[in-house]
Amino acid sequence: xxxxxxAVALLVNGxxxxxxxxxxxxxxxxxxxxxxxxxxxxxxxxxxxWNLGALLAQAGALVSLPSGFQRIPLIILELGFTGSSIALYxxxxxxxxxxTRRFRALVLLALVLFGAYRVLLTVSGAxxxxxxQADGALSMASRSSLTLFYLVFDGASAYLLWRFQRKIxxxxxxxxxVAFIVGQTIGFLNPELSSFVIATVIAAFAALVIGFGIxxxxxxxxxxxxxxxxxALRNVIGSIANQTESGAVLQQVARQAAQVIxxxxxxxxxxxGDELVLKTAWxxxxxxxxxxxxxxxxxxxxxxxxxxxxxxxxxxxxxxGAPDFPIxxxxxxAVMCTPLIAxxxxxxxxxxVASKQGRMFDREDAYLLQLLAAQAAVxxxxxxxxxxxxALTSAVEQSRNQLETVLASTDSPxxxxxxxxAVIFANPAAQALFGGFNPEMRxxxxxxxxxxxxxxNLRGALRELRRNRTLTYEAEFGEQVFLAHVARLGGxxxxxxxxxxxDITQLxxxxxxxxxxxxxxxxxxxxxxxAAMSNLELLRDDVYDDGTQDVRESVDAIDRQLxxxxxxxxxxxxxxxxxxxxxxxxxxxxxxxxxxxxxxxAEFAREHEVTLTSESAPDLPPVACDVExxxxxxxxxxxxxxxxxxxGGRVLLKAASHDGFVDFVVSDTxxxxxxxxxxxxxxxxxxxxxxxxxxxxxxxxxxxxVKTIVANxxxxxxxxxxxKVGTTFTIRLPAAQDTGL
Amino acid sequence: MKVMIVDDESAIREALGRKLxxxxxxxxxxxxxxxxxxxxxNRRPDLVILDIxxxxxxxxxxxxxxxxxxxxxxVMMLSANAITEADIIDGLNAGADxxxxxxxxxxEFVARVAAILRRSSLTTTDGEQKYDDGYLSVxxxxxxxxxxxxKIHLTPTEFKLLAVLMxxxxxxxxxxxxxxxxxxxxxxxxxxYPRVYISQLRRKIERDAANPAYILTEHxxxxxxxxxxxxxxx
Numbered sequence: 005x006x007x008x009x010x011a012v013a014l015l016v017n018g019x020x021x022x023x024x025x026x027x028x029x030x031x032x033x034x035x036x037x038x039x040x041x042x043x044x045x046x047x048x049x050x051x052x053x054w055n056l057g058a059l060l061a062q063a064g065a066l067v068s069l070p071s072g073f074q075r076i077p078l079i080i081l082e083l084g085f086t087g088s089s090i091a092l093y094x095x096x097x098x099x100x101x102x103x104t105r106r107f108r109a110l111v112l113l114a115l116v117l118f119g120a121y122r123v124l125l126t127v128s129g130a131x132x133x134x135x136x137q138a139d140g141a142l143s144m145a146s147r148s149s150l151t152l153f154y155l156v157f158d159g160a161s162a163y164l165l166w167r168f169q170r171k172i173x174x175x176x177x178x179x180x181x182v183a184f185i186v187g188q189t190i191g192f193l194n195p196e197l198s199s200f201v202i203a204t205v206i207a208a209f210a211a212l213v214i215g216f217g218i219x220x221x222x223x224x225x226x227x228x229x230x231x232x233x234x235x236a237l238r239n240v241i242g243s244i245a246n247q248t249e250s251g252a253v254l255q256q257v258a259r260q261a262a263q264v265i266x267x268x269x270x271x272x273x274x275x276x277g278d279e280l281v282l283k284t285a286w287x288x289x290x291x292x293x294x295x296x297x298x299x300x301x302x303x304x305x306x307x308x309x310x311x312x313x314x315x316x317x318x319x320x321x322x323x324x325g326a327p328d329f330p331i332x333x334x335x336x337x338a339v340m341c342t343p344l345i346a347x348x349x350x351x352x353x354x355x356x357v358a359s360k361q362g363r364m365f366d367r368e369d370a371y372l373l374q375l376l377a378a379q380a381a382v383x384x385x386x387x388x389x390x391x392x393x394x395a396l397t398s399a400v401e402q403s404r405n406q407l408e409t410v411l412a413s414t415d416s417p418x419x420x421x422x423x424x425x426a427v428i429f430a431n432p433a434a435q436a437l438f439g440g441f442n443p444e445m446r447x448x449x450x451x452x453x454x455x456x457x458x459x460x461n462l463r464g465a466l467r468e469l470r471r472n473r474t475l476t477y478e479a480e481f482g483e484q485v486f487l488a489h490v491a492r493l494g495g496x497x498x499x500x501x502x503x504x505x506x507d508i509t510q511l512x513x514x515x516x517x518x519x520x521x522x523x524x525x526x527x528x529x530x531x532x533x534x535a536a537m538s539n540l541e542l543l544r545d546d547v548y549d550d551g552t553q554d555v556r557e558s559v560d561a562i563d564r565q566l567x568x569x570x571x572x573x574x575x576x577x578x579x580x581x582x583x584x585x586x587x588x589x590x591x592x593x594x595x596x597x598x599x600x601x602x603x604x605x606a607e608f609a610r611e612h613e614v615t616l617t618s619e620s621a622p623d624l625p626p627v628a629c630d631v632e633x634x635x636x637x638x639x640x641x642x643x644x645x646x647x648x649x650x651x652g653g654r655v656l657l658k659a660a661s662h663d664g665f666v667d668f669v670v671s672d673t674x675x676x677x678x679x680x681x682x683x684x685x686x687x688x689x690x691x692x693x694x695x696x697x698x699x700x701x702x703x704x705x706x707x708x709x710v711k712t713i714v715a716n717x718x719x720x721x722x723x724x725x726x727x728k729v730g731t732t733f734t735i736r737l738p739a740a741q742d743t744g745l
Numbered sequence: 746m747k748v749m750i751v752d753d754e755s756a757i758r759e760a761l762g763r764k765l766x767x768x769x770x771x772x773x774x775x776x777x778x779x780x781x782x783x784x785x786x787n788r789r790p791d792l793v794i795l796d797i798x799x800x801x802x803x804x805x806x807x808x809x810x811x812x813x814x815x816x817x818x819x820v821m822m823l824s825a826n827a828i829t830e831a832d833i834i835d836g837l838n839a840g841a842d843x844x845x846x847x848x849x850x851x852x853e854f855v856a857r858v859a860a861i862l863r864r865s866s867l868t869t870t871d872g873e874q875k876y877d878d879g880y881l882s883v884x885x886x887x888x889x890x891x892x893x894x895x896k897i898h899l900t901p902t903e904f905k906l907l908a909v910l911m912x913x914x915x916x917x918x919x920x921x922x923x924x925x926x927x928x929x930x931x932x933x934x935x936x937x938y939p940r941v942y943i944s945q946l947r948r949k950i951e952r953d954a955a956n957p958a959y960i961l962t963e964h965x966x967x968x969x970x971x972x973x974x975x976x977x978x979x
Contacts, residue, residue, distance in 0.1 A: 523826055527798060530825035531754050534847040538760035541851040545767070570848055590920060590936055590965050600934070628965065631934050 010062060013201045017055050020208040024048055027215035034223050039098045044218055047091035050084050051211045057081025058204055061136045078134045081142075082122070085134075085191070086153045088207070090114050092184055093157040093164075095214070099177070099221075100168035101366075118153060142200045144191060151192065158185045171364050174225070177217025184210035226368075229264070233372060236260035240379045250387025251283065257354075257380045258286035264376075265369045267340075267356040272380060273297065273304050274344070274352035280304050288357070290329050302328030304353040307341040311350055313370055314341045318360075328355070337362050342374050344381035351384050353377075416507070417486070420493065422500040425449045434505070437481060456480040457488075465490075469501070478508070485509045522580050529573050537566050564611060571643070578636055579709050582716070589628040589717075591740055594659040594666050595620035597631070601638040602657050608643065613651035614672075616642065621660040625739035629717050637713040640706045641670040641733050648731070649674035661739060668735040676727035685723070686711045710735075746862055749773040749790035751781040751808065752823070753799045757847075761794070761823075764851045765858065778803025782811055790818065792862055797824040797836065806839040813840035817900050819865045821857065823847060837941040842902040843928075853931075860929040865901035876911060879976035881950055881959065883911065890950070897949055902927065906942050907950075910960060910970035919967040943968055 028048050031041045060077030094111045133150050135143050144150070162185055165178065172178050187206030193199040243256040258270040272284040273295075280302075282288075282295035297305055303323060307314045316322035319336035327333050338358040344351045354377040356365065365373075411418050417434035421427055425448050430438065438452045450458075457479040459465035469475045475490040486505035493500040544559050551559075602618035609616035638657070645655045653673040660667050677685060686707050714721045714735050725731040748770045752758040755776070762772040773788050775781040777799050785793065793812060797805035809820050821843040822836040836844045843861050845854065876883045882891045885908050890897050899907065909926045910918060923939050924932045932938060943962070947954040961969045 527826040530847045531757065534825065534849065535754055535756035535760060537848050538757060538764065538851055542760055542763055566848075631936060635934075 010201055013205050014055070014059050014062070017205060017208040018059075020205075020212050021048075021052055021055060024208070024212045024215045025052075027212070027219050031215070031219060031222060038222065040095070040218055040222065043091060043095040043098045044215065047088060047095050048211055048215065050087035050091050051207055052084070053080055054084030054088055055204060055208060057084050058142055058201075061134070061142060065136050074136065075132065078132050078136065079122075081134055082132070082150070085188075086118055086150055087115065088184075089154055089157040089161075089188060090118070092181070093161045096161040096164045096181060099181075099218075100164050100171045102164060102168060114157075144200055154188060154192065158188055161185060170362075172221075173363065174217045174221045176213060177221060180210050180213030180215075180217050183213060229368075233264050236264040237375065237379070240376060244379060244383045244386065247383075250383050253383035253387070254284040254380055255286075257376055257383065258284045261354070261356060261373060261376045262286050265356050265365065265372055266358075266363055267365075267369075268359045268362050269357040271355045271357070272344075272352065273355070274384060275308065275350065280308065280352060283352070288329070289331055289335070295329060297328065301326045302332075303339060303341040304328050304355055307343045307353045308350045311343050311345060313343075313374060315339070315365065315370065317364055319357075335359055338364050340365050340370055340373050342370070342377045344377050344384060346381040346385040351381055354380055417505040418502065419449070419505075420500060420502040421449050423498060427452065428500065429502075437505075454481065457486075479505060483509065485512050519580060522576065526573060526577050529569075533566060533570060533573070537563075537570075540566065575640075575706060575709070579712075582633060582709060582712050589630060591626045592629050592631055592634070593626055594624045594661075594668065597629070597635060597638060598657055598659045598668070601635055601642055604635075604639055605642045605646065609646050609655065612646050612649070614646045614649050615654045616646065616657065617654070618657040620658065624659055624661050624666060625664075627666050627717075627737045628740040629737065630713075633713050634717060637710040637735065638668060638670070640710050641735075644706055645670050645672035645674060645731070645733075648672065664739050665736050666739050668737070669732060670734075671730060671732035673730045676729055676731055677723070677725040678727055679725075682723060682725060686721075746792070747771040747773065747788060747790040748792045748794065748858065749775060749781065749784060749788065750794045751775040751778070751799070751805070752794075752796040753777060753801075754796070757796075761851075761854065764855060768855055768858075770858070777801040778805070778808045781808050785812060785816075785818075791865070792858065793818060793820045794858075795820060795822050795841070797822060798826055806836065809836075809839040809841055813900070817865075817898060817904075819843070819861050819901055821845060821861055823849065823854075834937060834941050837938070838945065840900060842900060856931055860931060864905055864927070864929065876972070877975075878973045880952070880973070883907065885911070892950055899946070899949065903942055903946050903949070906939070907946055907970075910968060914970040914972055917963045917967050917969045923967060939968065 025048065028041075028045050031038075032045065035041060057077045057080035061074065061081060064074045064077055090111060094107070097107065133144055137143070161181065165172075165181055169178065184207055187203050187210055189203075190199050190206060191203030237260075240253070240257050240260050243253050247253050247256075254272050258272055261267065262270045269285070269287040269289070271282055271286070271288045271290075273280040274283045275281075276296075278299050280297040282290065282292050285292050299305060300309070302325060303314050303316070306325065315338075317338050319327075319339050320333045323333075323339070332339075336357050337360040339355065341353050341355045343353050354373065356369070356373050358365065411431040414431065415433055417437050418429070418431045419427060419434045420429035427447060427449055459475070459477045465475055465477065469490060469492060473492050475488075477488055477490075479486045479488040485508050487508045488503050488505050490501050490503045492498050493502055540559065540562055544563075547555055548559060598618050598620050602616060605616060642655060642657055649655055649672045655670070655672045658669050660669070711721055714737075717737055719735055719737040721733065721735045723731060723733045746769075748765055750758055750762050750765070750772060752761070753776055758774050758776065762774050766772050773784055773790055775784050779801065781793070781795070782803075784790075793809075795805040795808055799805060805822060805824065809822070812818060812820060819842045820840060822841045823845045824832075824836065825847040827833050827836070827844065827846045833844045833846075842864075843857060845857060874884065874886045876885075880893060883889070888899075888904060890899055890904070890907070905927045906923070909923060918926075920936055920939055921933055924935065927942075928935070928938055943960055944954070947957050947960055951957045951959060958973055959971060961971055963969055
């Protein structure tokens with residue numbers, strides 16, 4: 005008779021395994037490609053073989069099948085029992101993630117070896133390891149080959165469980181695995197104890213517990229943690245959005261990371277020059293800012309330099325570089341470190357630490373840490389940008405204040421207008437000019453200022469502004485006269501114009517007084533000069549031919565001095581004239597200008613014993629010039645050349661044309677001009693100091709006058725000079741189009 | 746030939762007078778504007794040489810204008826205070842035929858005096874002697890000019906200018922040719938003379954001096970006299 009206990013046990017086993025099968029189905033439906041699930045399905049299948057074998061063997065005993073038939077369920081039982089111990093090892097290895105690359109092949113090989121060994125046993129006629137009594141009680145032969153398999157695989161499984169216990173987080177799962185090993189052990193007890201049924205029941209229960217543990221680890225726990233992860237991310241992102249101070253955000257990130265990943269401590273380090281500085285520490289046991297890692301030191305630097313996640317399971321054992329923190333080797337267990345990267349450049353690193361007794365980090369933890377690191381990088385970048393922007397804003401504000409203070413304190417009116425000529429800025433001086441200007445009004449400039457304040461030729465002025473970007477003109481406000489400097493605002497596109505007005509009323513008055521004085525002086529000097537010259541000429545008529553040599557020389561000397569005085573006065577007046585006068589351009593023949601100038605200076609050259617020659621190239625084109633003024637310019641140059649040429653020297657005056665220009669060249673064999681003085685000779689009142697020339701009379705106005713006249717003619721003037729060799733001045737005027745007259 | 750010299754500086758007045766006397770001119774010397782006007786009426790000189798800045802109320806420009814009111818006698822300005830061309834043009838606009846700036850060499854002074862006297866005595870020679878379009882009528886031979894039937898006075902220089910332009914009517918007369926023919930060879934560089942006289946002439950004979958019909962400017966080249974259709978024919 006089959007014992008009642010056996011029947012109940014088998015029934016319970018059936019139910020248990022049915023539930024375990026349901027769990028397997030759920031697991032397979034969730035992720036059939038997971039190794040753990042796959043190994044669990046093999047494991048469960050083999051346990052079912054074990055139970056099925058046990059059931060059939062007992063049933064066979066009841067109906068008294070022939071012994072040949074009775075062996076089949078026993079073989080199934082044996083396959084299930086031994087196979088499940090192999091599968092247990094495979095499952096454990098998969099759970100702790102410790103298996104070699106050819107692990108599946110090895111497990112398969114073990115199964116094949118077992119099969120071959122079993123066939124060998126059968127062929128050699130060895131007794132079956134399992135025995136079924138007539139009452140259906142199952143027992144194991146005490147000395148069985150199964151012991152070897154049991155010892156190898158269950159032992160290996162037990163070792164893995166103990167060695168990597170931190171890797172299996174679910175206690176239920178650990179308990180199930182241990183229970184199964186214990187269950188199989190019970191099966192090896194003496195047959196007299198009839199313990200095999202208990203072993204079967206324990207194994208079936210263990211399978212159910214393992215199934216549930218796997219379900220918890222694969223499905224339930226991830227679902228639960230995902231919720232907290234999403235919450236953590238939401239918190240982090242929310243704090244980034246709300247906080248401008250990156251320190252607070254980093255603190256938040258570190259705390260959330262510790263919670264979500266289940267790390268015992270988290271630290272965030274940021275690059276500062278060539279060092280990594282610990283900015284935020286969560287339960288790390290070191291003060292922020294106290295830790296500064298020199299380049300290349302610690303895991304943090306490695307992750308920054310490689311821009312990759314760096315991970316160790318045991319800091320003391322696995323990290324070969326310099327420690328990140330002094331205490332790290334003592335207290336750190338598993339450590340992950342990921343760089344903070346923004347725009348491709350690392351900003352720092354974030355480190356998650358588990359204590360020596362803490363957990364291991366898996367791939368999901370690494371992903372989560374990287375995700376949080378990315379958020380931290382965003383927070384840091386945003387903090388930098390915000391700081392830069394605040395600094396920029398305050399700098400702009402400061403310069404704006406300075407500018408406004410300057411503009412407000414200056415006496416010169418400053419007015420800015422936009423493209424539609426509306427006033428957008430007016431300093432107090434300008435507002436006084438408007439007479440009760442309200443800055444809010446933004447009125448048109450034309451309504452605020454009298455017509456005399458604008459350039460007479462408005463269209464021309466705008467054209468000039470467009471071309472030169474600046475414009476200067478005289479603006480009149482009643483009695484006051486201003487020099488207005490206009491400059492455009494904006495980049496390539498005109499946004500408006502700004503005008504600075506300088507009060508030149510007094511300058512104008514001074515200038516007028518000066519002109520008046522020059523006029524009066526000239527009149528007062530020229531009348532005596534005229535009288536002296538006229539009388540001297542009358543005297544010359546009377547006494548020159550009949551007088552003595554001394555008389556003649558005296559008359560000549562007086563004449564020369566009077567002419568010199570005349571030239572000096574004329575020089576001063578010429579400048580006044582050129583400054584005020586409008587030039588009257590007309591067609592002139594260069595050869596005639598040259599000839600006239602040479603004629604005028606002939607006597608002066610004779611007096612200085614200098615040979616003055618003039619020459620003109622044939623067929624010169626006419627030039628447009630003011631004969632009077634341009635003649636004076638040439639004469640000035642010739643006069644200078646003669647003055648600075650020692651007696652016996654030569655001065656050449658010539659005209660030549662090329663490429664639509666006419667050059668008037670005055671060259672001498674004089675003392676020359678030192679290179680450092682060449683640029684300044686055109687300055688007003690500048691007198692070059694020439695060696696070998698003790699004193700040369702003149703006002704120093706000559707060349708500045710020449711330059712002004714040449715500029716009035718839209719020409720150019722330059723000089724080439726070598727000391728003790730001579731100087732050549734060249735005036736270049738554009739040739740006029742020949743009118744044929 | 747009688748030449749009057751008006752200058753408040755006796756040294757200048759007398760030196761110039763002595764030089765002209767040596768050249769064979771009758772010389773009348775005056776020390777101020779009022780005396781000059783009085784002597785002008787009494788002695789009827791052929792040429793007046795005027796200083797501009799003079800004391801005693803009346804300056805040279807005023808004297809010149811007064812003379813112009815009654816006579817076409819040529820006037821030469823001799824001044825020390827001309828600095829810009831505008832000063833010279835002011836003098837010419839007052840009716841002067843000539844403007845010299847002090848100091849001037851006696852040789853040049855004498856030459857200019859000779860030139861201005863030659864110009865005023867010059868009569869037009871060949872070519873058409875008369876022009877009449879109903880509005881403007883000119884008799885070159887008798888030196889009569891009528892505008893709208895009213896006789897007008899032209900200074901010798903103005904008349905000479907009109908005559909030269911009319912002789913080449915329809916053709917451009919270059920500035921230099923104009924200077925040479927009207928004023929003389931030695932004036933060839935005094936380019937502002939034609940400008941001033943042309944504008945005065947226009948004011949006297951044109952209907953609208955700003956939009957001249959008779960005397961047209963060829964910019965930077967010269968001037969041209971254009972005959973107008975006869976208005977009485979209509």
